[in-house]
Amino acid sequence: xxxxxxxxxxxxxxxxxxxxxxxxxxxxxxxxxxxxxxxxxxxxxxxxxxxxxxxxxxxxxxxxxxxxxxxxxxxxxxxxxxxxxxxxxxxxxxxxxxxxxxxxxxxxxxxxxxxxxxxxxxxxxxxxxxxxxxxxxxxxxxxx
Numbered sequence: 001x002x003x004x005x006x007x008x009x010x011x012x013x014x015x016x017x018x019x020x021x022x023x024x025x026x027x028x029x030x031x032x033x034x035x036x037x038x039x040x041x042x043x044x045x046x047x048x049x050x051x052x053x054x055x056x057x058x059x060x061x062x063x064x065x066x067x068x069x070x071x072x073x074x075x076x077x078x079x080x081x082x083x084x085x086x087x088x089x090x091x092x093x094x095x096x097x098x099x100x101x102x103x104x105x106x107x108x109x110x111x112x113x114x115x116x117x118x119x120x121x122x123x124x125x126x127x128x129x130x131x132x133x134x135x136x137x138x139x140x141x142x143x144x
């Protein structure tokens with residue numbers, strides 16, 4: 001996402017330095033990002049002229065699709081809901097070892113009851129399938 005923002009800002013400002021200022025990045029970081037973009041697209045993308053950094057024909061082709069992609073990514077990241085334990089009614093599935101049941105679970109249940117009264121904790125035993133459960137999202141956490 002940062003690379004797309006760098007591309008867009010250089011395109012708008014025609015300057016690596018001004019792009020960095022606008023993005024709150026040092027000029028060297030913008031230059032490095034431009035290098036990565038150039039390698040990614042196998043094109044210089046912007047060439048230095050006396051009028052600033054001019055986009056190549058390839059950059060001109062890419063500007064609209066990359067701006068659309070950047071807008072979609074920004075929209076997706078802005079829509080993240082903040083977790084509010086007091087109003088959540090989520091069920092968390094936690095895989096635990098036997099010793100974790102004894103040492104960790106009682107304190108966790110007490111804390112959840114106080115801070116998140118509608119949250120449920122479902123406890124699973126750690127097995128050889130625990131990794132797959134975590135990867136698939138069927139378990140949220142494993143404590144061993």
